[in-house]
Amino acid sequence: MAVYTAVSDEDLQAFVASYDIGEVTSFAGIAEGVENSNFMLRTTTGSYILTLYEKRVNPEDLPFFLGLMEHLAAKGMACPTPLHDREGRTLRTLNGKPGAIISFLDGMWPRRIQxxxxxxxxxxxxxxxxxxxxxxxxxxxxxxxxxxxxxxxxxxxxxxxxxxxxxxxxxxxxxxxxxxxxxxxxxxxxxxxxxxxxxxxxxxxxxxxxxxxxxxxxxxxxxxxxxxxxxxxxxxxxxxxxxxxxxxxxxxxxxxxxxxxxxxxxxxxxxxxxxxxxxxxxxxxxxxxxxxxxxxxxxxxxxxxxxxxxxxxxxxxxxxxxxxxx
Amino acid sequence: MAVYTAVSDEDLQAFVASYDIGEVTSFAGIAEGVENSNFMLRTTTGSYILTLYEKRVNPEDLPFFLGLMEHLAAKGMACPTPLHDREGRTLRTLNGKPGAIISFLDGMWPRRIQxxxxxxxxxxxxxxxxxxxxxxxxxxxxxxxxxxxxxxxxxxxxxxxxxxxxxxxxxxxxxxxxxxxxxxxxxxxxxxxxxxxxxxxxxxxxxxxxxxxxxxxxxxxxxxxxxxxxxxxxxxxxxxxxxxxxxxxxxxxxxxxxxxxxxxxxxxxxxxxxxxxxxxxxxxxxxxxxxxxxxxxxxxxxxxxxxxxxxxxxxxxxxxxxxxxx
The missing domain is CATH 3.90.1200.10 (Aminoglycoside phosphotransferase (APH), C-terminal lobe)
Structure with missing residues (x-):
């Protein structure tokens, strides 16, 4: 239940422009997860998650986490994968915090386990x-x-x-x-x-x-x-x-x-x-x-x-x- | 910043099935707004907002609010409009709370006013x-x-x-x-x-x-x-x-x-x-x-x-x- 970081529309638009994913059409904080700030980002090309990493995550661990997601997704596992910006980077900075845009995954988590x-x-x-x-x-x-x-x-x-x-x-x-x-x-x-x-x-x-x-x-x-x-x-x-x-x-x-x-x-x-x-x-x-x-x-x-x-x-x-x- | 009500996947799927909007593909609470619980709902036909009305809203006012949105949208104003279920209703009940599915509106609110x-x-x-x-x-x-x-x-x-x-x-x-x-x-x-x-x-x-x-x-x-x-x-x-x-x-x-x-x-x-x-x-x-x-x-x-x-x-x-x- 977390959106700790406020992101201005101007900062967001500039950030998204450094990726090849079109222009922002909508943006909203997601009220799940307690460690990071997660936003549903929609652009003219599709849906994505923008994650800003808050203080409970050690920035030194981020290359491991992002690299792992990318590795697993490349192997065909259904999991989010970080997007590369126009310079090839997956780990970026927004509002002074480490951040990444990752692919959006369809589905719902089960509230009652069958x-x-x-x-x-x-x-x-x-x-x-x-x-x-x-x-x-x-x-x-x-x-x-x-x-x-x-x-x-x-x-x-x-x-x-x-x-x-x-x-x-x-x-x-x-x-x-x-x-x-x-x-x-x-x-x-x-x-x-x-x-x-x-x-x-x-x-x-x-x-x-x-x-x-x-x-x-x-x-x-x-x-x-x-x-x-x-x-x-x-x-x-x-x-x-x-x-x-x-x-x-x-x-x-x-x-x-x-x-x-x-x-x-x-x-x-x-x-x-x-x-x-x-x-x-x-x-x-x-x-x-x-x-x-x-x-x-x-x-x-x-x-x-x-x-x-x-x-x-x-x-x-x-x-x-x-x-x-x- | 509110998701006060937890909605189970089964209850949600049954609820959505009473509308003519396809099947749920994703569902997430939105961390904006403090009066109600808002969820981003995506189905095989598009994106919607599911709102559950919490105790700060008087249920007797809901027909006014929903009727107004529908009236304004029908007049061509860009605003969300409540969807009708298969029985023609806009105001429904989910998890014991009044709720409605409304259309999704593209765009972002301006964080810095120009x-x-x-x-x-x-x-x-x-x-x-x-x-x-x-x-x-x-x-x-x-x-x-x-x-x-x-x-x-x-x-x-x-x-x-x-x-x-x-x-x-x-x-x-x-x-x-x-x-x-x-x-x-x-x-x-x-x-x-x-x-x-x-x-x-x-x-x-x-x-x-x-x-x-x-x-x-x-x-x-x-x-x-x-x-x-x-x-x-x-x-x-x-x-x-x-x-x-x-x-x-x-x-x-x-x-x-x-x-x-x-x-x-x-x-x-x-x-x-x-x-x-x-x-x-x-x-x-x-x-x-x-x-x-x-x-x-x-x-x-x-x-x-x-x-x-x-x-x-x-x-x-x-x-x-x-x-x-x-």
């Missing part, structure tokens, strides 16, 4: 992991194991305001994860934030993936764990094994996960759960009182974490290496 | 006042003379927090306006909120007017006064006579204001200034701390009001009946 959406996200993730295999740039995941304890410590003193006992639970979970985190799984480019609002569908069909601004180089199976958390729990908190199976079998059509990856899913799911729990907890404790953007409930992820803590193996997710290969 | 924009808004206002002359519905202006004192009283005790002496100044201004408000000027449909963000241009050319949700039946010249306030002051607070003359002469090409209307402009400008000053003051004193939507500065309108209080007549605005008729 089983076929889980098939779609499995396909999208499989496409991403295979198309990204020969992408040469790398980026460290800034929200992985080593980052969680320092992030926790920023909220530790007040965590129990959200739920009594939460600080202690998180402390013990971090101990567990630091002792058991798998370190030798196949690595590559992952999306790392493949939530429903980043996956577009037209009807039941996947139409593309957006928002690569957490993408990084990490264990491929960690992306699966993020998706199991984000797509396979029902609103009542129960885990939907059917959805998990659909996701994994769709993924396996493009890339077959190894037995080691399948076996690691419960601990990876614990890690993915604590990662979103910790950022939500921090935002919950630090958002301005009465702010328009309501922070997301960290306890949703505490409940998911508890499910994973109790899981005895990938079978509790309905997943086996054989099932994934179906 | 003289030619003042010509454009003069034309738009003239078109509105002439095209609206035979619109048969009426709606009382809910923010006119009788409403200002009760609105002021809600902020009176804390007005001096914004600026020492403000409460006293406002009290005396209301006394003046209650004694001098003109009551026999030509009346008709006015927009009543014709600010730059409600007037679209393509390059220097007016492309249309949006946001009729303050429209009402009132003195036509009051609309001119709103526009003199909103379009003819420079960022440094000075009044730009050239812009005022361009606006009035463009308006007069479509509708010649009477001498009585011209003579009343200074007091109408005082009224228009206090109307926006009072709503901004209320919002300033009552917005949640740290809210994402920054309230507009009420003192901008206190300075404009002071300019009007000092004006000795329409000549101080560069305006005479003869000049308007040029």
């Amino acid at each position: 089983p076929q959406h889980c098939t779609g996200v499995g396909i999208a993730m499989g496409q991403l992991h295979t198309a990204g295999a020969d992408f040469t740039m790398t980026r460290r995941n800034g929200l992985t194991l080593e980052d969680w304890r320092p992030l926790f410590e920023k909220s530790e003193a007040r965590a129990d305001e959200v739920c009594p006992g939460l600080a202690d639970m998180l402390r013990r979970e971090l101990d567990y994860l630091e002792a058991h985190w798998p370190r030798d799984l196949p690595r590559g480019v992952i999306h790392a934030d493949l939530f429903p609002d980043n996956v577009f569908f037209k009807g039941a069909e996947l139409s593309g993936v957006i928002d690569f601004y957490f993408a990084c180089t990490d264990a491929l199976a960690y992306d699966i764990a993020v998706c199991l958390n984000a797509w396979c729990f029902e609103p009542d908190g129960s885990f939907n094994i059917t959805k998990a199976r659909l996701m994994l079998s769709a993924y396996a059509r493009l890339r077959q996960p190894s037995e080691a990856e399948i076996a690691a899913l419960p601990v990876l799911c614990r890690g993915a759960a604590i990662r979103f729990l910790l950022t939500r907890l921090y935002d919950w404790l630090n958002h301005p009182e009465g702010a328009f953007v309501k922070p997301k409930d960290p306890m949703e992820y505490a409940h998911k974490l508890r499910f994973h803590q109790r899981a005895s193996g990938p079978g509790d997710y309905g997943i086996t290496a054989a099932a994934a290969a179906q | 003289p030619q924009h003042c010509t454009g808004v003069g034309i738009a206002m003239g078109q509105l006042h002439t095209a609206g002359a035979d619109f048969t519905m009426t709606r009382r202006n809910g923010l006119t003379l009788e409403d200002w004192r009760p609105l002021f009283e809600k902020s009176e005790a804390r007005a001096d927090e914004v600026c020492p002496g403000l409460a006293d100044m406002l009290r005396r201004e209301l006394d003046y306006l209650e004694a001098h408000w003109p009551r026999d000027l030509p009346r008709g449909v006015i927009h009543a909120d014709l600010f730059p963000d409600n007037v679209f241009f393509k390059g220097a050319e007016l492309s249309g007017v949006i946001d009729f949700y303050f429209a009402c039946t009132d003195a036509l010249a009051y609309d001119i006064a709103v526009c003199l306030n909103a379009w003819c002051f420079e960022p440094d607070g000075s009044f730009n006579i050239t812009k005022a003359r361009l606006m009035l002469s463009a308006y007069a090409r479509l509708r010649q204001p009477s001498e009585a209307e011209i003579a009343a402009l200074p007091v109408l400008c005082r009224g228009a200034a206090i109307r926006f000053l009072l709503t901004r003051l209320y919002d300033w004193l009552n917005h949640p701390e740290g809210a994402f939507v920054k309230p507009k500065d009420p003192m901008e309108y206190a300075h404009k009001l002071r300019f009007h209080q000092r004006a000795s007549g329409p000549g101080d605005y560069g305006i005479t009946a003869a000049a308007a008729a040029q």
